[in-house]
Amino acid sequence: MNTVAIASSKLRDLYARESASIEQEFSVTGEGSVAVARRTSVVDTILLRLWNEAISPDPEGPKNFALVATGGFGRGWLFPHSDIDLLFLHAGSGSENDFKDSIRRFSQELWDLKLKLSPATRTVAECERFDPNNVEFAISLLDCRYLAGNRDLFARLREKVVPRLVARECKNLIQNLGEITRGRHHKFGNTVFHLEPNVKDGPGGLRDYNVAYWLALISAMEKLRTWPDPKTLLPVSSRRPLEDALDFQMSVRCFLHFRHGRHDNNLSWEAQDEAAARKIGASDAEVATAADWMRLYFGHARAVHRVCTQLLEEIPAAWSSLSRQLQNWKSRVSTPDFSVVDGLVFLQQPGTLENPEMLLRLFHFIAEQGVKLSTTTEYKIEQALPSLAATPPRGAELWLYLQETLVQPHAADALRAMNALRLLPLLLPELKGIEALVVRDFYHRFTVDEHSFLAIEHLHRLKESKSEWDKRFAELLGELEQPELLYLALLLHDSGKALPGDNHVEGSLELTDTCAERLDLDPADRETLRYLVGSHLEMSTAMRRDVFDPANVKSFAEKVGAPERLKMLCLLTFADIKAVNPEAMTPWKADSLWQLYIASTNYLSRSADERVHTEEHSSNLAHLRSLAPVAGKKINNFLEGLPQRYLRIHGASDVLMHAEMAAQLGQEPIQLSLKQVRHWYELALITTDRPFLFASVSGALAAWGMNIVKANAFSNGAGVVVDTFYFTDRFRTLELNLPEWERLKKSIVEVIGGKADVARMLQDRLRSEKLSGTKVKISTQIEFDDDCSAHSTLVQVLTQDRPGLLYKMCSQISRQECNIEIALIETEGQMAIDVLYLTSGGVKLSPDRQAELSRALREELDTK
Amino acid sequence: MTKVEAIIQVSTLDAVKDALHEVGVEGMTVYEARGHGRQKGHTEFYRGREYTVDLIPKVKLEIVLADDMVEKAVQAIVKSARTGKIGDGKIFLSRIDDAIRIRNEERGGSAL
Numbered sequence: 001m002n003t004v005a006i007a008s009s010k011l012r013d014l015y016a017r018e019s020a021s022i023e024q025e026f027s028v029t030g031e032g033s034v035a036v037a038r039r040t041s042v043v044d045t046i047l048l049r050l051w052n053e054a055i056s057p058d059p060e061g062p063k064n065f066a067l068v069a070t071g072g073f074g075r076g077w078l079f080p081h082s083d084i085d086l087l088f089l090h091a092g093s094g095s096e097n098d099f100k101d102s103i104r105r106f107s108q109e110l111w112d113l114k115l116k117l118s119p120a121t122r123t124v125a126e127c128e129r130f131d132p133n134n135v136e137f138a139i140s141l142l143d144c145r146y147l148a149g150n151r152d153l154f155a156r157l158r159e160k161v162v163p164r165l166v167a168r169e170c171k172n173l174i175q176n177l178g179e180i181t182r183g184r185h186h187k188f189g190n191t192v193f194h195l196e197p198n199v200k201d202g203p204g205g206l207r208d209y210n211v212a213y214w215l216a217l218i219s220a221m222e223k224l225r226t227w228p229d230p231k232t233l234l235p236v237s238s239r240r241p242l243e244d245a246l247d248f249q250m251s252v253r254c255f256l257h258f259r260h261g262r263h264d265n266n267l268s269w270e271a272q273d274e275a276a277a278r279k280i281g282a283s284d285a286e287v288a289t290a291a292d293w294m295r296l297y298f299g300h301a302r303a304v305h306r307v308c309t310q311l312l313e314e315i316p317a318a319w320s321s322l323s324r325q326l327q328n329w330k331s332r333v334s335t336p337d338f339s340v341v342d343g344l345v346f347l348q349q350p351g352t353l354e355n356p357e358m359l360l361r362l363f364h365f366i367a368e369q370g371v372k373l374s375t376t377t378e379y380k381i382e383q384a385l386p387s388l389a390a391t392p393p394r395g396a397e398l399w400l401y402l403q404e405t406l407v408q409p410h411a412a413d414a415l416r417a418m419n420a421l422r423l424l425p426l427l428l429p430e431l432k433g434i435e436a437l438v439v440r441d442f443y444h445r446f447t448v449d450e451h452s453f454l455a456i457e458h459l460h461r462l463k464e465s466k467s468e469w470d471k472r473f474a475e476l477l478g479e480l481e482q483p484e485l486l487y488l489a490l491l492l493h494d495s496g497k498a499l500p501g502d503n504h505v506e507g508s509l510e511l512t513d514t515c516a517e518r519l520d521l522d523p524a525d526r527e528t529l530r531y532l533v534g535s536h537l538e539m540s541t542a543m544r545r546d547v548f549d550p551a552n553v554k555s556f557a558e559k560v561g562a563p564e565r566l567k568m569l570c571l572l573t574f575a576d577i578k579a580v581n582p583e584a585m586t587p588w589k590a591d592s593l594w595q596l597y598i599a600s601t602n603y604l605s606r607s608a609d610e611r612v613h614t615e616e617h618s619s620n621l622a623h624l625r626s627l628a629p630v631a632g633k634k635i636n637n638f639l640e641g642l643p644q645r646y647l648r649i650h651g652a653s654d655v656l657m658h659a660e661m662a663a664q665l666g667q668e669p670i671q672l673s674l675k676q677v678r679h680w681y682e683l684a685l686i687t688t689d690r691p692f693l694f695a696s697v698s699g700a701l702a703a704w705g706m707n708i709v710k711a712n713a714f715s716n717g718a719g720v721v722v723d724t725f726y727f728t729d730r731f732r733t734l735e736l737n738l739p740e741w742e743r744l745k746k747s748i749v750e751v752i753g754g755k756a757d758v759a760r761m762l763q764d765r766l767r768s769e770k771l772s773g774t775k776v777k778i779s780t781q782i783e784f785d786d787d788c789s790a791h792s793t794l795v796q797v798l799t800q801d802r803p804g805l806l807y808k809m810c811s812q813i814s815r816q817e818c819n820i821e822i823a824l825i826e827t828e829g830q831m832a833i834d835v836l837y838l839t840s841g842g843v844k845l846s847p848d849r850q851a852e853l854s855r856a857l858r859e860e861l862d863t864k
Numbered sequence: 865m866t867k868v869e870a871i872i873q874v875s876t877l878d879a880v881k882d883a884l885h886e887v888g889v890e891g892m893t894v895y896e897a898r899g900h901g902r903q904k905g906h907t908e909f910y911r912g913r914e915y916t917v918d919l920i921p922k923v924k925l926e927i928v929l930a931d932d933m934v935e936k937a938v939q940a941i942v943k944s945a946r947t948g949k950i951g952d953g954k955i956f957l958s959r960i961d962d963a964i965r966i967r968n969e970e971r972g973g974s975a976l
Contacts, residue, residue, distance in 0.1 A: 543874075544874060544875065544877070545874070546873060546874065546875040547874075548906045548917075549875070586896055588897075592874070594915070595908065595917060598908050598910040599908055601910065602908065602909070783909075
């Protein structure tokens with residue numbers, strides 16, 4: 001038995017004894033930093049003894065060869081199952097051959113000890129060469145540490161070679177490090193908030209801490225041309241949180257290595273339970289459950305990730321010319337309140353954050369411009385939070401800013417930043433419970449808050465996506481009347497997961513109610529929000545049935561009721577599934593969702609003439625009667641025989657108003673109501689039915705220069721019509737001239753009464769306007785359907801939108817002796833989509849009449 | 865050992881899973897699939913555009929069973945997936961030579 005073999009046996013005993021002792025100590029103290037330092041020291045001792053046996057009896061010899069610890073081992077971070085990074089450093093190529101056999105023997109002994117060795121052999125000159133295909137080696141030299149052999153040789157490496165290499169290749173090093181890091185982050189979905197995170201490689205893990213340190217080190221070495229003081233490298237404001245995070249994460253990683261008995265850094269649910277029970281890294285914190293412990297984990301990971309990503313962007317040498325251009329462009333977006341430097345926002349007047357409005361504007365700015373908070377601004381916000389907490393903004397003012405923020409393209413990033421600074425739960429305490437909340441199921445990959453932000457982000461990204469599916473859903477998003485309510489619903493849809501109970505939807509509804517109260521939403525908006533949150537699983541459930549089965553489609557569509565809600569629910573479902581994990585929205589699911597959406601939307605258009613019968617039980621009717629108990633008869637008279645569709649698209653307050661107007665018809669035969677609703681005007685007309693009525697009002701509005709974007713026409717059993725026109729005021733006539741409101745109403749009454757010639761009015765208007773060129777050419781399509789209604793023939797007309805279109809079309813229909821029973825008019829971009837339920841002589845249109853009407857409409861619509 | 869592959873309607877998946885559990889089948893693999901046999905595709909018009917689905921969404925179940933379980937599983941699938949209409953799906957059976965549990969290298973029937 002040779003001396004090395006004897007030494008090896010002793011070393012094996014030493015290593016086994018010390019490893020057991022380290023594990024024993026860790027099981028008592030849970031201090032990861034102590035464990036890694038002890039293991040480093042044990043391995044140092046073993047290496048030194050082997051060096052003496054296999055290479056040189058003199059620990060500082062031979063003169064042309066040295067043993068260097070690099071990477072994690074060089075840093076002194078040897079986790080229980082970490083690799084041992086070693087560099088066999090030669091003065092020149094001559095010594096490589098001299099020590100070839102000794103190095104082999106040395107390495108063999110280490111492998112026999114079951115130590116995982118990652119060796120590299122280089123000459124000093126080779127160390128100075130930058131290899132773009134092995135940036136990791138250059139980076140590992142940043143943590144080089146002397147172990148044995150010639151000290152002067154090591155000093156040459158550390159004091160001359162590495163500083164020269166870093167100074168010369170600073171830009172390449174930072175650029176490569178940035179690319180590797182971004183690639184790694186991308187692999188983990190660019191988020192810290194995984195349900196089962198990887199504590200080493202995941203965003204916010206220990207590797208990110210290293211990256212932040214290396215970036216700061218390279219940047220400082222480039223300036224100083226020597227090694228800086230490591231304690232002053234990281235940003236002052238982040239040092240304490242980073243130290244805490246490092247301590248915590250070291251303990252967690254040690255715990256995982258000991259628990260799994262191998263190099264496994266995945267924090268599984270089972271490991272989370274055990275870590276929480278043992279309060280790993282959390283001796284001073286209150287940890288009652290695994291969810292509490294994970295919040296602690298995410299808090300530390302977030303701090304590390306924040307500094308890492310900040311430094312990746314801040315260090316100028318890392319910029320490529322493209323990112324420099326982008327950052328310069330972003331600098332141009334500065335405003336009197338905020339300045340943007342290198343993509344980071346600074347306050348123009350530092351004291352202004354005491355004003356909550358300024359704080360809300362700041363996040364709106366971030367959501368709009370896609371910029372990030374600078375460390376200084378973050379610090380200012382943190383300082384402003386205590387006074388804000390005393391009287392947080394609420395009500396309409398908060399909702400005003402919040403809705404403007406939610407619809408901006410970078411809303412998710414703004415929300416994440418608000419959440420990281422604890423501002424979001426302060427403004428909306430309903431979201432406090434889901435902050436970094438881990439809910440265990442087999443589908444979700446992210447925490448509940450991150451899942452909600454991701455869902456919002458996926459909707460915003462639809463616009464720029466090239467995927468066929470995304471384009472279809474992006475089109476729907478562009479058509480929404482109130483996208484802000486959809487985004488708010490996404491923010492709240494899983495909030496109930498933080499509450500006890502099996503059904504999180506009920507919890508989410510409770511929190512939605514308090515949130516709606518806090519934001520002082522109007523009743524219609526509350527109803528929509530409640531509907532979306534309460535039904536956020538409905539469409540997924542319907543997708544699990546046969547999406548081609550008319551009965552399934554009917555049952556689902558009737559539950560949804562209104563086309564606008566259907567669009568919102570479809571988008572919510574799309575975003576919710578897509579945010580579960582990157583693979584969740586498969587083309588298979590997207591296809592099913594789309595099929596269900598189009599089948600349901602078609603069903604809603606084609607079943608619009610089922611009538612209301614007030615004697616039948618209906619929750620809608622009961623609700624209306626409860627709102628106005630004394631007006632029960634008036635409501636019944638008005639609603640009897642109106643299409644069900646009327647109740648689906650009008651809220652309770654509208655219905656009550658219309659019933660009141662209908663009751664006034666005896667005094668005034670034409671009842672009009674005109675109001676401004678968000679970005680358009682709404683004109684409601686209640687009168688008795690007569691020929692050309694719908695056409696005349698459309699014509700009058702067009703003659704006034706109004707652009708009708710949507711309209712509905714219904715009539716009840718007593719021949720009272722309820723027509724609603726939604727229009728935009730192209731020339732701002734109503735906005736700038738208050739008296740014009742009354743003049744417009746008067747003009748409409750005159751047109752209906754036959755006292756004004758609408759055709760001439762419209763001709764005058766069209767003559768004075770030059771028709772602007774159309775961007776998209778839409779050819780007219782006319783489709784008849786006799787099957788979808790028991791009483792009427794449905795005609796769907798798709799054509800190019802233009803001033804006076806509705807008047808032209810409806811006049812032609814009236815001239816063909818057809819009566820418009822129901823009209824559902826929509827405009828999407830430059831396309832008018834008009835669905836009309838027609839009768840002639842009280843019955844469906846005969847095939848001859850359909851052919852004649854089709855010909856006449858084509859002639860009318862194709863005439864410019 | 866026999867591999868049972870069943871292509872079924874999406875809407876019957878829950879019922880099929882329950883029925884298989886009832887006869888003692890504990891594990892299965894489910895895939896999202898598309899296809900059609902004698903059942904034709906589906907066309908829907910939306911805003912003047914035609915959306916045709918030639919390959920209809922289905923799910924595919926894959927189970928490997930000991931031979932004495934196969935008939936029970938087949939009957940469970942047939943009963944729970946049958947609506948009587950075209951498109952109910954198909955079941956394919958094929959022989960399996962061996963099975964290995966990766967965790968402990970158990971082989972044959974005990975690995976199932």
